[in-house]
Amino acid sequence: MKHDPDSEPDAEPGAPSAGGPGAPRGGGRAALARWVARRLLLAVVVVLGAATVTFGALRLTPGDPVKVMVGISAAQNPEIVEQARHETGFDRPLAVQYADFLGDLARGDLGWSYQLQESVPTVIGDNLWPTVSLTLAGFALAFLIAVPLAVATAGRRPAWRALSSLLELVTVSIPGFWVGLLLLTFFSFRLHLFPATGGTGLSGLVLPAVTLALGLVGLFTQILRDGMARALDEPFALSARARGTGETAVRLRHALRHALIAISTISGWTVGALLTGAVVVETVFGRPGLGRVLATAIQNRDFPVVTGITIVSGALFTLITLGVDLLYRVVDPRLREAPA
Amino acid sequence: MPDDDRLLAVEDLRVGFGTVAAVRGVDLDLRPGECLAVVGESGSGKSATARALVGLSGGTVRARRMELAGRDLTALRDREWRAVRGGRIGLVLQDALSALDPLRTVGAEITETLANHRTVERSARRARAVSLLGQVRVPEPEIRARQHPHQLSGGLRQRALIASAIAADPPLLIADEPTTALDVTVAAQILNLLAERKAAGTAILLISHDLAVVARLADRIAVMHAGVLVEEGTPGELLRAPAHPYTRELLAAIPAAHARGTRLSVRAAEGAPAADGGCGYAARCPLATDRCRTEPPARVAVGDGHHARCWRTDAEWPAPPARTARTRDTADTAADTVIEARDLAKAFRGPDGAQRPAVAGVSFTLRAGRTLGIVGESGSGKSTTAHLVMGLLEPDAGTVALLGRPWSHRPEAERRALRPRLQLVQQDPLASFDPRYTVERIIGEGLGHPGRRAARANRDAIAALLRRVGLDDALLDRRPQELSGGQRQRVAVARALAPEPAVLVCDEPVSALDVSVQAQILDLLTDLQDDLGVALLFISHDLGVVHHMSDDVLVMRDGAVVESGPVQDVFDNPSHPYTRALLTALPSIDAAARPVALDRPADA
Structure with missing residues (x-):
């Protein structure tokens, strides 16, 4: 396929490419x-x-x-x-x-x-860590479940894929509070494995994180599987197999990385949204958190708190987006030369 | 034939995808140091054959015999296949930009082969990858190994891909269209590289749609059509005395110098599906009889080591119809000027921030009803020139006039009235169509009525345009993905013709097509020009195509015109060394039919 002269970084066969061998890495x-x-x-x-x-x-x-x-x-x-x-x-x-x-x-x-009779930074400081730990734990858990599922089912094992798709649809559709209540009923009230409310420690984190993760697993698996299936259809996957690379290696070494580009986008958005949007899970499990504080503050017209949380979560959101964009450049070398 | 010296022995190979039989009984023999070329159009089953040999066809493969160095390939388990792939058989695909993982360095891709087959110790892999890159003549291999595919030129990428395929030193190398996306000079270098491997004792199975490309390298050529090898022979025999009508079609489709002014395609019809039992080519064959349609042709010897599957090998072949309607008078300067370009210049800012000239000092005049060819390699500024002429880019210096009126540096509102007179046909119609539009809406948009209902109201006019480009109105409700490559390009031409343009800018209009489909599109463009008097600005990297199409030609290099003039003068008496170099690199049947220089290609 021919390319535009200006999009072709290296027009002459022997010429050094721009930013290539001639340019030092420091540049x-x-x-x-x-x-x-x-x-x-x-x-x-x-x-x-x-x-x-x-x-x-x-x-x-x-x-x-x-x-x-x-x-x-x-x-x-x-x-x-x-x-x-x-x-x-x-x-x-x-x-x-x-x-x-x-x-x-x-x-x-x-x-x-006005309401809490505390300085806003203190309010946010007290509630930030529970929220961040819940968000990160839920996100990491969803990711850890989604990757093996997608790797195992992308483009093969139709029966498993169908089953996995069904479960994904179910987890995406069930509201978080319902999952939370089910988990509470079973693991806290019946088995007494985890505390029902409160508990900012690790054991208190398990059920809320699972609740959050279940809502995300379906989404993540679908995006990952889609991206991997597309990458596996590309000629480079055929090249890799023709080198004698095993199926698992083709998936992990080649296809997964392509799928991660798509998941990065949604990850940034998810983590950002969860910082203030995990209010349902926080309420069900009686956890402190930014989402709950924000909801109460809006009801009570507690201006300084609303403003403070908005600013802090806005700042976090932009930082996460910046992190995701940096991640793109790590994953995809083609973006490294692209202007910001 | 003695069995013992055969590296690859395949008998009655069949590959099916669902109910579709892609390969229907193919026999292949290959000895060490030998090159067999399999030639055919897309869909002929040549790639399915190649992939079946490495167990990656994705379909059901059956064969009476499939052996590599005496080892049966039909009963391999997954682990055994992995040892064969890369270790015993290397596979090189077309277009290394997508055949190499864009997220990994080329060094990592080569190292992968070395690791899979434990060719060298882990600690020595990097060094070996670098030395392999050097072996395939990649300059500065240390630096290139750390780069990603998009940072390399097309030729270097293809070399890196070859390096990854030969890393474990497989005795058989399968190259599937290895030069198709490349400029002629780069393609010649890649073929020389393969010739070096051949000289070193590697057997090569070369897959291509272009007879001219393989002619130089192949010891034997097998022509494939509809899943069957219809003709086999040495290049000398097969190219000089083709026995099968399909081989003749392929040869006639090559837009070489002698075909100028003649039709390239046998017949505009798209091939009908092969009837069960009969010859797969019967539907397209001008010589077909009832026997051809019902009984599969037997393999008959037509010369020394030259076989064909055809009932009509002794039939008289009809002479190609000459083009009579057209009078190409080179002195005809009375025609109106439609485009006048003067001293065009355009520079782009490179990634390093420096301005790099893409076009510098290009001037030309295009007259009504004539064709101006612009030829050059990628990066020569051809496409930028087209964009400047189209008014999609503004020139930094110089002017363009369209139909006697100033065209460059005008506000778009002023240009809009003239836009219908200047239309564009691009290389990849699939990418230039909205995939959700039907053919009806795509052409309706060209008529200025893109809406669904407006297109419906203009259905008769749209159907007339479709017939004009040789398509059936049954395609009106199809979407681009449901069309073949040739049909798509015809639709693109119909869309461009819809507003009755004075000028068609064709930017690599046939580069993505097989030679036989390319021949049909080139014939179509010439016919339309004869009938409608439309002027063509014809841009291509393929000198043969430009030679066949153009009245006048510009040869571009690094943004500048190095040579220009009437096409016959430039091609017969090239005055610039670059033009001469391009012409030398041009693959040609005539050169291959000469027995000299078949074995020992020039050094890269």
Whole structure:
């Protein structure tokens, strides 16, 4: 197949390719550093955008946050409300409030939670680790189950593949709270293997992580199997087999890596979404976590907490995306020369 | 024939995919240091044959006998097959960009073979991979071993692929279309490399759709059609005195100099499925009789070591119809100028940030009803020139005028009215069609009515366009994947013709096609030009094709025109050394039919 002259990195048979033998490896590293720096700068813009949208959205929604803050009895007294409004700065023009908000943000001051009567960084700090550990454990578990399933069934063993597909469909369709309740009933109440609620230790992590993982296994297996089946149909898989490479090696050494490109995309999104979206599992198992805190804070118009969690999860999300993009470049050498 | 010196002995090989019989009784013999070429169009079963020999056909394989160096290949278990693959038989596929794993370095691919067959100690594998790359004449092998396929040129990739196939020193090398995606000079180098392996005692089974390509290397040629070897013989015999009509068709399809002004294809019809029992070629054969349609032809000797499966080997072959409608008057300058390009220049920023000129100082004039060929290797700036002419890229310097009006550097709104007059036919129609569109909508889009309902309303006009390019209206509701390569390219031509253009820009329109299908498309383009007076800007890396099609020709290299003029002058008296080099590398039947230089190819 012919290529465009500008897409063909090495037009002349003997000529050194651009960025190839002539270019020292350090040049690639400097380019990578520039790329990361640019992406980090972009990340700051994204976080700022998320903060601004939250700031605007909370002030546009109905309900008076000052009345919520002072409590129902005190809210009957206009004097107290006005005083509180003045103290919290809610009586000043929106532009000034926004400027103050950005100023606080720049100093790392995320404010004080009206409801929890704690500083927002403390609230987030207390709840971040349970969420992160749950997310990572669920994700890793799903990944560890999905990879062998996909490797074993991609493009062969139709009966196993059909069975696996059926189970995937079931796990994807069943709501998480239902799986959670089933697991609780069986493993906690009947067998007493794991604690039913609370328990931030390892044993408390098992059931919630399994619940999360079951929802993801189906998705991951399907994407991996699809990517592997496609890679196994490619001529390079035939080349590898024609070299005498065994079937398992062809799958692990060649096809799996191609499938990982597809799974990276969905992984970044999944981990990011779970950070604040694991609220159902957190609620069922009575676990502390960002999702639960966020849901409560939204109900109670606890502005500083909502804003703080949005900013933190926005920052985490952009960092994860950056990590995924870096992962692409590790997995796929063709992307290493592509401009950011 | 004595059995003992045969490396490969295959008798009555049959490969089936479901109910489809792809290979229907093939016999192959190969001795060490010998090259057998199997030639046929896509779908003839040649690749299925090659893959069956390494147990990777993916279908059901049966054979009365399939032996490699006396070892029965029909009863191998999986583990035994793995030892044969790469260890006893190396396989080289077409297009190393997809035949090498894009995510791994070429060194790792070669090391894989070494590890599979425990050719050398683990610690020595890297060094051996580098030395293998050197052996296949890859310059700077140390650096190349660490690079990925996309960082190498097509020729270097193909060499690396060959290195990975020969790493465990297999006595048999199967090369399946090893040069098909390559420029002529690079293809010649790859063939020389295979000739070196042959000289060193490796047996080579060369698979190709192009008789001219294999003629240089092969000791024997077997022509395959519809799963059967229809003719076998030495290149000298088979090319000089072809006995089977299909071999004649393949030979006539080569757009070499002597075929200029003549039709290349026997008949525009697509091959009908082979009837059970009869000759698979009967539906396409101008000599077919009732016997051909009912009784499978026996293998008859037609010369010394020259056999054919045909009932009509002694029949008189009809002379190819000459093209009479066309008067190619080279002095005809009265025709209107449709495209005038002056001093076009375009540079692109390379990955290192430096500007690299892709096109520099290209000028030409294209007149109504005539063909201007642009020939050059990949990276020579041909396609960039096409994009500049199409107005898909703006030139950094220079101008393009279309039908006497300025065309380059105009706002698109101004150009839109003229766009229908300038149409494009690309190399890969499958990629240039929306896969969800039916043929009706694809052509309807060319008429300016892409909507489903509008296309339906124009169904008669669309059907007329289909017939114009030699297709049946039954294809109207098909989607691109359901068409053959030749049908797709015909649809692409129909779409381009729909708005009644003054100019067709054809960018490598036949490079992805078999020679016989290529012949049909080239004939179609010439017929349409005769009937409609459309001017062609014909871009190809294939000198034979450009020679056959063009009135005038530009030879491009590194973005510049190195030679230009009337096609006969340039090809008969090339003045630039580069043109001469290209012409020398061009595979030709005439050269192969000469008995000299068959065994000892020039050094790479």
